[in-house]
Amino acid sequence: MLQALGLSLPEEAVYTALLTRPTASAHDLVRQTGLESPDVTRVLADLSARGLVAIAAEAGDGIPPAGAGTSDSPDRGADRAPARYRLTPPSVALAPLLVEQRNALHRAEAAFSILTEQYRSTAAHPAGSVVEVVVGVEQVAHRFHQLQRGAQRELLVFLIGEPIAVAREDADVSESSALDRGVDFRVVAAKDYLDGPGVGREVRAAISAGLEIRLAEDLPLKMMVSDRERAMVPLDMADSDGEPSAIVVHRSGLLTALVHLFEREWDQARPLFDTSTGLRAEPAAEDRPTEGELEVLALLLAGISDRRVATQLGLSIRTVERRTRRLMDLAGADSRLQLGWHAARAGWL
Known part of the structure; x- marks a missing residue:
């Protein structure tokens, strides 16, 4: 936690230990x-020098106080109590460190913006400012993580088949990091993507963390778009011995086209939900009960007979039976009891 303010792990351990007590000896x-x-x-000497801790009482027994002499120092009397340390109030001591780190981040952001604009405006590499080719497993994986971890607002992803250059567990770590940062993360996955081993469990965890995912019958390509400023598209290998490669597309008409492609597929794909029985895709319109069928279902579940349902809704008995039969087909039910159970689980009513 305090490493972000420039403290080392040992310094953080000592500092947080002092938080739990008014004073403590070495x-x-x-x-x-x-x-x-x-x-x-x-560590105590370093923290004292930085004004994060102060000596509450001094003596020479045991471990010498921070900044004291060696163990054979003549002023270490056995009758003196060991020095005790207390924290300087964090609101006073840590505030300058926070300001320093914040200023450093602002300087880094300014340098990043300058370098990015210089790169884009370099006349010697006009094509490279739009599309760059990345070749090799390590290079592709590095660029993938760089784009995903650099996203601050939005990630748009197409998922197809098994990963090639980026291990699934590594991708999951980057994904979790993006979700923790509050990045809007949307994924369209090809239907067969969920067939991979352990994928269902990983997807359920990601949905719980805030990932939005939809299923499509198929997708034209794999893709990741980061903040609508850069996109990464893996390239097909010419042969089985070829190295994995990908293109990184920067802001351009091509990137705009990729974003539009994602949004079109997103609108047409079916949402995927995490339910008590596992992952479930929202059915297509033709696979959902109609409003009229739900009216029949509600009355049937209330214990009303088919004839009375027909009378109340102004339908013929054959229409009621036909709607009931279709409901049972949608639910895969062999009895009306099973239909009621499925309707409750599927949230039809």
């Missing part, structure tokens, strides 16, 4: 953190 901190005595002494 010996106390050794026992509490599990660090070696010399490490605790060095």
Whole structure:
């Protein structure tokens, strides 16, 4: 947590240990953190120099206070209590570190913007400013993670078949990182993508974390679009011995076309939901009950006979029976009891 403010892991361990008590000696901190005595002494000296901790009481017993002499220092009397340390209030001590890190981030963002514009405006590489080709497993994987982890607003993804250059578990880590940052993450997956081993479990976890995913019968290509500024499209290998390769498309008419392609497929795809019985895709319109069929279903579930349902709805008895039969077909039910159970699970009513 505090590494983002420039503290090392040992420094964070000592600092958070002091948070739980008013004061502590170096010996106390050794026992509490599990660090070696010399490490605790060095950390306390560093934290003291940076104004993050202060000495509450001094003595020379046990581990010498931060900044004290060696173990044979003449002023270490056995009758003196060991030095005790306390935290400087975090609101006072950590605020300058936070400002320093925030300013460093702003400088890095400014440098990033300048370098990006310089790259795009370089006259010597006009084609490279629009499309770049990446070849090789490591290079493709590196560029994939770079684009996904660099997304700040939105990721649009087409998923088809098994991954080639990027291991599925590595992709899951990048995906989780994007969701944790609040990135709007939308995925259209080809129907057979879910057939892979363990994919269902991974998709359910991602949906729970905020991923939106829809299913399509098929897709024209694999793709990832990052913040609508860059896209990565894997290339087909000419033969089985060829190296994986991909193109990275920067802002251009081609990138705009890829975004439009995604939105078109997204609108036509079926949403995928995580239910108590597993993943479920929202059925197409022809596979859902009509409003009239749901009216019949509601009355049947209330225990009303077919004849009374027909009377109340102004239908013929044959129409009621036909609608009931279609409901049972949609539910895959052999009895009206099974129909009622499926209607409840599917949220028809």
